[in-house]
Amino acid sequence: MTFDRRIFNFAAGPATLPAEVLKQAADEMLNWQGLGTSVMEISHRSKEFMVVYEEALQDLRTLMNIPDAYEILLLQGGGIGQNAAIPMNLMSLGKNGPKADFIVTGVWSEKSFKEAEKYGLAHLAASSAADKFNTIPTRSTWQLSDDAAYVHYCANETIGGVEFPDVPDVGNTILVADISSNILSKEMDVTKCGVWFGGAQKNIGPAGVTIVIVRRDLMGHSMKITPSIWDWAKESANQSMFNTPPTFSIYMAGLGFKWLLKQGGVKAIEKRNQEKADLLYRYLDQSSLYENRVAKEYRSRMNVTFFLKDENLNAEFLAQSNTAGLAALRGHKAAGGMRASIYNAMPLEGVKALIEFMRDFERRA
Numbered sequence: 001m002t003f004d005r006r007i008f009n010f011a012a013g014p015a016t017l018p019a020e021v022l023k024q025a026a027d028e029m030l031n032w033q034g035l036g037t038s039v040m041e042i043s044h045r046s047k048e049f050m051v052v053y054e055e056a057l058q059d060l061r062t063l064m065n066i067p068d069a070y071e072i073l074l075l076q077g078g079g080i081g082q083n084a085a086i087p088m089n090l091m092s093l094g095k096n097g098p099k100a101d102f103i104v105t106g107v108w109s110e111k112s113f114k115e116a117e118k119y120g121l122a123h124l125a126a127s128s129a130a131d132k133f134n135t136i137p138t139r140s141t142w143q144l145s146d147d148a149a150y151v152h153y154c155a156n157e158t159i160g161g162v163e164f165p166d167v168p169d170v171g172n173t174i175l176v177a178d179i180s181s182n183i184l185s186k187e188m189d190v191t192k193c194g195v196w197f198g199g200a201q202k203n204i205g206p207a208g209v210t211i212v213i214v215r216r217d218l219m220g221h222s223m224k225i226t227p228s229i230w231d232w233a234k235e236s237a238n239q240s241m242f243n244t245p246p247t248f249s250i251y252m253a254g255l256g257f258k259w260l261l262k263q264g265g266v267k268a269i270e271k272r273n274q275e276k277a278d279l280l281y282r283y284l285d286q287s288s289l290y291e292n293r294v295a296k297e298y299r300s301r302m303n304v305t306f307f308l309k310d311e312n313l314n315a316e317f318l319a320q321s322n323t324a325g326l327a328a329l330r331g332h333k334a335a336g337g338m339r340a341s342i343y344n345a346m347p348l349e350g351v352k353a354l355i356e357f358m359r360d361f362e363r364r365a
Helices: 019-028 047-064 077-095 108-117 232-237 247-262 265-286 309-322 347-365
Strands: 070-075 099-104 121-127 152-153 174-178 195-199 209-216 305-310 336-339
Touching: 019 077, 019 247, 047 195, 047 247, 047 265, 070 232, 077 099, 077 108, 077 152, 077 174, 077 209, 099 174, 099 347, 108 121, 108 152, 108 174, 247 265, 265 305, 265 347, 305 309, 309 336
Parallel strands: 099 121, 099 152, 152 174, 174 195
Antiparallel strands: 070 209, 195 209, 305 336
16 A cells, blocks of 8 residues: 655644654564564563563663663553552652642643642642643742652643753652653753653654653552552563553554664754754744744743634634644644644654645735
8 A cells, every 4th residue: 555645743642653663563564573473463471572672671771861770661551540650659758648749830740730639648839820831830939848759740741832941950859750742852861850751652652651760769669559550669570561561562662762763862853853843933933823822931842832813713724734734733622722743753844844834824814
């Protein structure tokens, strides 16, 4: 089967994947490594799949420069699952009982905060809700606790298009970072957080596998109520195979890691991502029809949100952009407007095509 062209897919996740990765997966679908079967059909404990698993771990460790002091878990349940697993594994480290601080800058960190309330005291240390989640609260305004087990923040909010420019400083308290939507998009100093977590379906591969990077000394502190499947220590002892893992998603993630290494690694893709984001934001800032409402210093490089000043044009904009091969530009229902997700696999040509369409639509509006 052949296609004349692929669309430019701006979906927030599951998101566009590198064509090279998809082609390799397609070529290997029926006869993987000469075994006469698909990678989805072999045992997760077979020596052939364990090579895939180990290579994926090592490639991710190389890409993110993850020290040996950190374990990498390949789990299921997405970021939503970890919203429960994190407090169950860490909250008991609170000095005066289960407690954690939360920096709420959008829908996803708010979900994390509300989930944690089930397992202990979730303290709202800072929030930008009053500013409609268009900014990040100034660090000096954060009301961090002295007895919290950890501080939780979302490094990039996909819905509002808000991103922390750097890892925040929270002193000696354990920092937990949700990097579901900007993992591998820029260089990150892993040692600045005790836990990093995120789903694969935005910058890595298809939905199904969730990556948890946890400092080894933070395992083994789970609450008694913690289901075995969410206990990081048990998962680590079983090589993330306490139950049958999402083998195809792990295989695809491994292909994604190798593709990224071929691009020059995270440093190279960060430069490309910055170029794409700068190009789109520069156009938005000079436009008379479109606007971005996020404070400039906190604009996401992964999820560019924008609004038509005349919202009566929204339906026509979406219809015409879809016809032009620019898909999934409708903003999240919680935020409205439009959103262009320009993850690692989105080529510069896709951003240029979007800008050209937007410019033409603006001329005709």
